[in-house]
Amino acid sequence: MLTNKTVVLGVTGSIAAYKAADIASKLVQAGAEVRVVMTESATEFVSPLTFRSLTNQPVVTGMFELASEFSLEHVALAEAADVVVIAPATANIIAKLAVGLADDMLSATVLATEAPVIIAPAMNVNMFQNSVTQDNLAKLKARGFTIVDPAYGRLASGKVGLGRLAEVEKIIGTIKQVLGRSGDLAARRIVVTAGGTQEAIDPVRYVGNRSSGKMGYAVAEAARDRGAKVTLITAPSALSEPVGIDVVHITSAVEMKEAVTRACAQADALIMTAAVADYQPKSTARQKIKKEAAGAGLTLELVKTPDILAEVKGDFLRVGFAAETEDHVANARQKLAKKQLDLIAANDVTAPDSGFTVDTNRVTLISRDGKVEELPLMLKREVADKILDRVVGMLAEKGGR
Ligand code: PMT
Numbered sequence: 552m553l554t555n556k557t558v559v560l561g562v563t564g565s566i567a568a569y570k571a572a573d574i575a576s577k578l579v580q581a582g583a584e585v586r587v588v589m590t591e592s593a594t595e596f597v598s599p600l601t602f603r604s605l606t607n608q609p610v611v612t613g614m615f616e617l618a619s620e621f622s623l624e625h626v627a628l629a630e631a632a633d634v635v636v637i638a639p640a641t642a643n644i645i646a647k648l649a650v651g652l653a654d655d656m657l658s659a660t661v662l663a664t665e666a667p668v669i670i671a672p673a674m675n676v677n678m679f680q681n682s683v684t685q686d687n688l689a690k691l692k693a694r695g696f697t698i699v700d701p702a703y704g705r706l707a708s709g710k711v712g713l714g715r716l717a718e719v720e721k722i723i724g725t726i727k728q729v730l731g732r733s734g735d736l737a738a739r740r741i742v743v744t745a746g747g748t749q750e751a752i753d754p755v756r757y758v759g760n761r762s763s764g765k766m767g768y769a770v771a772e773a774a775r776d777r778g779a780k781v782t783l784i785t786a787p788s789a790l791s792e793p794v795g796i797d798v799v800h801i802t803s804a805v806e807m808k809e810a811v812t813r814a815c816a817q818a819d820a821l822i823m824t825a826a827v828a829d830y831q832p833k834s835t836a837r838q839k840i841k842k843e844a845a846g847a848g849l850t851l852e853l854v855k856t857p858d859i860l861a862e863v864k865g866d867f868l869r870v871g872f873a874a875e876t877e878d879h880v881a882n883a884r885q886k887l888a889k890k891q892l893d894l895i896a897a898n899d900v901t902a903p904d905s906g907f908t909v910d911t912n913r914v915t916l917i918s919r920d921g922k923v924e925e926l927p928l929m930l931k932r933e934v935a936d937k938i939l940d941r942v943v944g945m946l947a948e949k950g951g952r
Contacts, residue, residue, distance in 0.1 A: 564592025676712030724794030764788030
């Protein structure tokens with residue numbers, strides 16, 4: 552969430568300028584106040600009116616035609632910014648910034664700002680790979696700018712190579728990560744698990760469950776946006792990898808346990824949203840089991856998987872989820888005690904708008920001291936923030952900050 556944040560979005564003269572409209576729109580949807588500064592050549596590609604309409608704010612296009620709010624004081628935008636993002640950034644603006652030129656409103660704003668600056672280059676592959684551009688980017692990186700590397704793909708010139716503007720989601724994720732650096736989880740290490748483990752029966756079949764990973768990814772992203780260093784250990788999921796998070800892909804419960812053990816060696820908190828299979832086939836067939844050989848019925852012998860939450864040792868907070876279809880609070884309380892957790896989210900998975908695969912969830916938080924807080928139906932991201940509010944409080948109690 553970017554509520555109360557001012558994002559100055561610089562748009563320069565690249566064919567990818569139209570993608571900046573999507574960036575502006577998504578930032579506004581996330582709650583940010585977006586101030587667009589366009590270079591003169593950017594206005595050849597997209598009309599300032601597009602950005603004005605999307606952001607509901609005046610668009611700055613030149614040093615001497617400032618909107619009334621910013622009149623005369625050419626550094627006012629620089630001071631208002633919580634972050635400055637240039638997307639797309641041409642080789643030309645990158646070169647100007649590298650040498651400290653300030654001959655247009657965008658370069659002047661960057662030179663004058665104390666806010667973090669993010670650059671998302673987009674240009675022809677030869678221009679991008681030219682050592683001058685690479686040196687300029689290295690200089691900016693050394694000065695603390697964040698570079699969102701361009702993607703490989705088909706460019707406007709028809710050539711294929713590095714130079715396409717990074718995916719909009721990647722740019723937005725980077726903005727959230729950069730803005731979160733001073734959040735209430737700054738310098739904390741949080742390990743999150745997500746998705747449903749898959750326990751192989753043979754090379755093509757598995758025992759699994761309906762977890763999509765949405766709840767876990769929401770917790771991981773929320774922790775990142777509050778400044779935490781996050782490791783997300785995920786079972787197979789269709790969701791795209793979040794930016795600014797160490798993502799570890801696993802398949803089975805045993806693999807998840809190994810990854811959690813490794814990641815928790817330095818963790819402040821482990822949040823297990825994953826739906827870990829409780830049982831796995833006793834053995835995995837090397838070849839696909841043939842119907843003809845199995846006959847009319849197939850019996851699988853299952854054995855218990857390791858209980859990750861209960862078994863991984865270390866001095867970190869433990870937060871669990873309990874997916875329940877009946878007596879969810881009572882059952883969750885038992886799991887809290889048995890697995891010695893600090894907090895558990897009892898998840899009623901019987902309602903169609905709560906639990907597996909949907910974007911919303913309804914949970915009841917139960918803490919070690921027995922306190923119960925029933926939360927209403929919320930977006931999974933909002934549930935994630937409620938849990939992290941508790942984690943921040945518990946870490947403060949534990950570590951004195
Ligand atoms: O991924 P989504 O589609 O968004 O769905 C989200 C969710 C419904 C999966 C999630 O909100 C949820 O409820 N996750 C916990 C599901 C679950 O398996 O609960 P459980 O009651 O079986 O396990 C209790 C806790 O122990 C969980 O934190 C689980 O991660 C952990 N566990 C379970 C088994 C095991 N072998 N090791 C474990 O660590």
